[in-house]
Amino acid sequence: MNNKTEVVICLGSSCFARGNKATLKVIDKYLKDNSLLDKVFFHGGHCFGKCAEGPVVRIDDEIYTGVTEISIIEILNSKFKKE
Ligand code: FES
Secondary structure, three states: OOOOEEEEEEOOHHHHHHHHHHHHHHHHHHHHHOOOOOOEEEEEEOOOOOHHHOOOEEEOOEEEOOOOOOHHHHHHHHHHOOO
């Protein structure tokens, strides 16, 4: 176990085609720009079984559905910019 926040982006074909391809780049850039690479374990996952609600991203135990390139920034800000 470690104390990193886990960020998993669904790379199943439905989510990938519907926006996660771009969202992946946005998250990657966000983590770099905010020096979060050592605090976050960011990786891709298989289909979460929620394709109809996708694109899906999971942060620790929380699942976000209908994620877009824009909304992911708000989600990341709410997680990592606490103060
Ligand atoms: S492809 Fe992402 S939930 Fe199925």
